[in-house]
Amino acid sequence: MNAPARLNAQQHDAVTYMDGPCLVLAGAGSGKTRVITQKIAHLIDSGVYEAKNIAALTFTNKAAAEMQERISKLLTEPKQASQLTISTFHSLGVKILRQEAAELNLKDRFSILDSDDCFSLVQDLAVTTDKQTIRRIQGVISLWKNGMVDPVVALKNAVDDEEAQAARIYQNYMATLSAYQAVDFDDLIRLPVELFRSNDKVREKWQRRLRYLLVDEYQDTNTCQYELVKLLVTGAGKKPMFTAVGDDDQAIYAWRGATIENLKTLQDDFSDLKIIRLEQNYRSSTRILQAANAVIKNNPKLFEKTLWSEHGLGEPVEVSSMPDDEQEAEQIVMQLSAHKFERHAKFSDYAILYRGNYQARIFETALRRDNIPYTISGGQSFFARSEIRDIISYLRLIANLDDDPAFIRAVTTPRRGVGQSTLETLGAFAGQWQCSLFEAVFKGGIEAKLAPRQLTPLREFCDFINQIEERASRPGASGKGENAAALLDELMHEIAYEAYLYDNFDERTAKTKWQNVLEFTNWLKDKSKGGKHEDGPEKNLLELTQMVALMTMLEGRDQEPDAVHLSTLHAAKGLEFPHVFLVGVEEGILPHLGDPDTPAEQLATRIQEERRLMYVGITRAQRTLHISWCKKRKRGREIVQCEPSRFIEEMKLDEGDAPPKEDEIITPKDRLANLKALLQKPKAA
DNA sequence: ACTCCCGATATTTTT
DNA sequence: TATCGGGAGT
Numbered sequence: 001m002n003a004p005a006r007l008n009a010q011q012h013d014a015v016t017y018m019d020g021p022c023l024v025l026a027g028a029g030s031g032k033t034r035v036i037t038q039k040i041a042h043l044i045d046s047g048v049y050e051a052k053n054i055a056a057l058t059f060t061n062k063a064a065a066e067m068q069e070r071i072s073k074l075l076t077e078p079k080q081a082s083q084l085t086i087s088t089f090h091s092l093g094v095k096i097l098r099q100e101a102a103e104l105n106l107k108d109r110f111s112i113l114d115s116d117d118c119f120s121l122v123q124d125l126a127v128t129t130d131k132q133t134i135r136r137i138q139g140v141i142s143l144w145k146n147g148m149v150d151p152v153v154a155l156k157n158a159v160d161d162e163e164a165q166a167a168r169i170y171q172n173y174m175a176t177l178s179a180y181q182a183v184d185f186d187d188l189i190r191l192p193v194e195l196f197r198s199n200d201k202v203r204e205k206w207q208r209r210l211r212y213l214l215v216d217e218y219q220d221t222n223t224c225q226y227e228l229v230k231l232l233v234t235g236a237g238k239k240p241m242f243t244a245v246g247d248d249d250q251a252i253y254a255w256r257g258a259t260i261e262n263l264k265t266l267q268d269d270f271s272d273l274k275i276i277r278l279e280q281n282y283r284s285s286t287r288i289l290q291a292a293n294a295v296i297k298n299n300p301k302l303f304e305k306t307l308w309s310e311h312g313l314g315e316p317v318e319v320s321s322m323p324d325d326e327q328e329a330e331q332i333v334m335q336l337s338a339h340k341f342e343r344h345a346k347f348s349d350y351a352i353l354y355r356g357n358y359q360a361r362i363f364e365t366a367l368r369r370d371n372i373p374y375t376i377s378g379g380q381s382f383f384a385r386s387e388i389r390d391i392i393s394y395l396r397l398i399a400n401l402d403d404d405p406a407f408i409r410a411v412t413t414p415r416r417g418v419g420q421s422t423l424e425t426l427g428a429f430a431g432q433w434q435c436s437l438f439e440a441v442f443k444g445g446i447e448a449k450l451a452p453r454q455l456t457p458l459r460e461f462c463d464f465i466n467q468i469e470e471r472a473s474r475p476g477a478s479g480k481g482e483n484a485a486a487l488l489d490e491l492m493h494e495i496a497y498e499a500y501l502y503d504n505f506d507e508r509t510a511k512t513k514w515q516n517v518l519e520f521t522n523w524l525k526d527k528s529k530g531g532k533h534e535d536g537p538e539k540n541l542l543e544l545t546q547m548v549a550l551m552t553m554l555e556g557r558d559q560e561p562d563a564v565h566l567s568t569l570h571a572a573k574g575l576e577f578p579h580v581f582l583v584g585v586e587e588g589i590l591p592h593l594g595d596p597d598t599p600a601e602q603l604a605t606r607i608q609e610e611r612r613l614m615y616v617g618i619t620r621a622q623r624t625l626h627i628s629w630c631k632k633r634k635r636g637r638e639i640v641q642c643e644p645s646r647f648i649e650e651m652k653l654d655e656g657d658a659p660p661k662e663d664e665i666i667t668p669k670d671r672l673a674n675l676k677a678l679l680q681k682p683k684a685a
Numbered sequence: 686a687c688t689c690c691c692g693a694t695a696t697t698t699t700t
Numbered sequence: 701t702a703t704c705g706g707g708a709g710t
Contacts (some may be wrong), residue, residue, distance in 0.1 A: 059699065059700080060699060060700080061699090061700085088699085088700070089700080090699085090700045091700090093700095112700090114700080115698095115699095115700085184700095185699080185700045186700090188700075189700095220699095252697080253697085253698080253699090255696085255697065255698090256697085256698070256699080355696070355697075356695075356696050356697070357695095357696080357697080357698095358694095358695055358696085381698095381699090549700085550699095550700055551700090552698090552699065552700070568696090568697065568698085569697080570696090570697050570698065570699095571697090571698080589696095592696055592697080594696075609697095613697085635694085635695080636692095636693060636694050636695075637692085637693075637694090
């Protein structure tokens, strides 16, 4: 086992504490992932827990993959690593639902609708056509679900007309989902919670299976997720055993339902909660941490916490004002190049961080002009591309014939003589008989509604899907049906998707789209074989489809080996970079102020979250941090005056950042680095 | 009805 | 820089 010796005292406490519930308040860069992975190893090594009874929950696939990776290296027995449950909340939800579907009147072949599908669902149910409103309604419904508010209560508590309307849509929305035998992302957590609440037997089964729980990024959990954790760890005659790791100062997802309240509640719900603070930062220089601490001090604190570092004072944090946004981009790219040249650094040592996605554009063009490689994190996900969603709709339909949204998409792309009016008639008929669209195609009486020229293509399509479906589920060599990806290849050939692309798009786009499709099918093939873990079980089409629904990025895709990172502050959480440029730090942008007429109290909590965002930004930097703001900025057609963000003042740079004194403690490594920097500076100017 | 063009406009994002 | 919505034109 490597390196328990390298854990500091608090980390050691966190890793070895096994007497009960444990909350680790892990400041930025304090070795959070290390504690989790080491703790898992410790749980196993101590002999108290078996790998198959330990579960670690994360929010993103990326975090889960990284954790799995790191734990695999740590464990002496490679077999143990594959027995662990390391997954996102949502994939655990899928696993539970698939196994317990019968208890919930859900078939195990349920579909998982993504937010786009849900959007169109709400669109169909809503009176308005205004996209903004529909999006708001969708958001409200999601918040209700995550807060475990049912439609009746939502309607009763509605404060205005729109909310009342949303509550009514909410009710229909749930009914529609169950008609489709489909769930949305929120249901993946909510339904297991309801099941565990109502069925002790099932709950105890899962409690026996998951005896020790570790929760990453605990500050980002919403009410529903916390409830799931609570239900899994508390049982009659059972001592709650879990470790939650989080940082209230990095809670930046309140807008999508996360509540830091969950940190406080934890103390109330578990009176013997052991709280451990990790305050030693292994990432940044002291100056950077001072700035971060100074900013976050302005927030009311749940838990007092001050980060410190052994890395020495480091270089001053630089703040510069720019004439306008265009020059900001230009200057920063220039500074970055010079800086890189001076230090013989790599492009990948640099990150440019900003509040809103739209701010990326101007930096992209500036970087491109200078031929500097860059990658943008966030942005449109691979699985959201229309060509991929087209293919997925076929998969979903084959897995679940009741999935009407998938049916509509698949039957109309590529076009095969089924149009809007045919679908409307079919929909009305299906509604009348309370059956799915697919079923309606073969139901007696449909002949009276649809002319043969409308019905024939429908039946041909459904026969075709039926035939694929049958082969996918017929027991084959593996006992799980014919190979999913091979079937998919045949499917692609049959529906002539490539030809469709070239018919409907110009050659260039068609080509890239087709390449995406091929990449996707290849990836699927790989996954159906069990992925890179050769011992992983072979997956059938159903399992693949449900997994795909939870994916956003295709891991290991076109990664520039050496590129500047462009990222929103949100997407940068959990990452670190030697040199960080935090740009557009202006009032109205970094404390982003939405509606000018938001109530004062709401504004206050919003500002607090914005401050945490600033804190996250500052603490991404290891060695140097540049902050910039613009005096003027183009906004649409007009140019607006800007003020520096209040957060710049709050960093208290002038006081804490006096010229370095002789007697200040600097580690040799840092002193050398500083010296080098000083020697090289004159060259740059 | 349906498409095309122009102008206004911009949170954050995972599952 | 895209995207969305409105208005005009087929």
